[in-house]
Amino acid sequence: MLDFDTAQARLAQAGKAPTHTEKCPLHLAAGRVLAHAVTARLDLPPADNSAMDGYAIRYADYQPGRRLPIQERCYAGQRPQPLREGQATRLFTGSVMPEGADTVVMQEDCTEADDMLEIREAPKAGSHVRKRGEDMQQGGTVLEAGTVLGAAQIAALAAQGVGQLEVFPRLRVGILTTGDELVFPGRELAPAQIYNSNGPMLASLVDGLGAQVLHVLHAVDTDVSVRKAFKMLIKDCDLVLTVGGVSVGEKDLVKPAIEQAGATLDLWRVCMKPGKPVALAHARNKPIVCLPGNPVSAYTVFTLLVTPLIRAMQGRAAILPPVRQARLRSDRVFRESREEFLRVRAQESETGVAEVTPYGNQGSGVVSSLPWATGFARVPVNTDVRDGDLLRYYDCRHWLA
């Protein structure tokens, strides 16, 4: 059996990073991956400016009780006159500092009457001035290549005036579910049928990573149906995920369909629970990953083994999210001959180490554990693990982003 970390590393390298790039307007860039590093065109702020509504002075002109004539009022967006000695400029948050001024006194500390300023609280030299370039400096790196663009990154690019970006194309992912027992949600169930939860689940997982779900197909358990679906997915998609039908059952038809497409299938038995049967193949240089059919197994394998591959194929710089330590809270003792990934719910504790409680039923078909859990706690092979033990915790907030 392949150990978990080896399987994760192999899968992460099973696809190619993108070579093409495309242009994307900034307002559509959320979730996209930056293809090149972005360098600052501007100093930010571009000029010294006030951090407060108040008055700009020369610090040297301040003396308790001395009144300073107000030379002008300068609003944000206006260019001030140089400050004359012994005078003050009325300004507002974001107003450019007049040449010669070095300090802003906030209006709460002053009294203004008859165009004269009286400062009631002694100012500190240089206070409330946002210095040119204190945020970003022209020529400095704003964002590295391979960064996923969220609101924070978009704010930084917008502040630099970037209206259009070079990003990697969206990764196109195709999903294939198989099995005669499955019916898409919203339709009538016949006896002995169940709803297809893996299809919508995987589509949503792929979407959550910022990749494009191009097809979600379902094949019934016939050669023709599986092959037809498979052919379409390989033609249109960069990455194909199949779910179910690759283990030892008599109607496991995915394997022959993949082989018929010219690919050799590497069937793995990964030393993890849930998620033992996983397969990897390549057709037309595109990776195909076959996930186990049990919904919890598919969810777990997707989160821990497939997301690094997707991130790598998206061109992201960060492939493996962080794993932290968490303390197990349970009255059960856990021990398994495969590494077990318990569905757990984490809570912060006063010690700073999160505490994780396992869901009561850890069966690999127990879908109710998924919305309940916040992540996975890893139980090492053949090791007794009990209340108070520290485990590695894989937080879905990071692993599914």
Ligand SMILES: Nc1nc2c(c(=O)[nH]1)N[C@H]1C(S)=C(S)[C@@H](COP(=O)(O)OP(=O)(O)OC[C@H]3O[C@@H](n4cnc5c(N)ncnc54)[C@H](O)[C@@H]3O)O[C@H]1N2
């Ligand atoms: N004799 C053995 N039987 C099984 C073994 C084994 O080693 N020897 N391994 C078990 C493990 S572990 C897993 S995991 C499953 C994997 O089976 P498959 O990947 O071939 O999946 P299926 O047999 O098609 O389905 C398994 C299970 O999941 C349900 N399923 C499948 N697709 C969906 C879907 N889209 N939505 C909802 N539920 C789905 C299916 O009805 C089955 O209940 O094999 C074990 N058996």
Ligand code: MOO
């Ligand atoms: O490996 Mo299966 O995924 O244990 O249920």
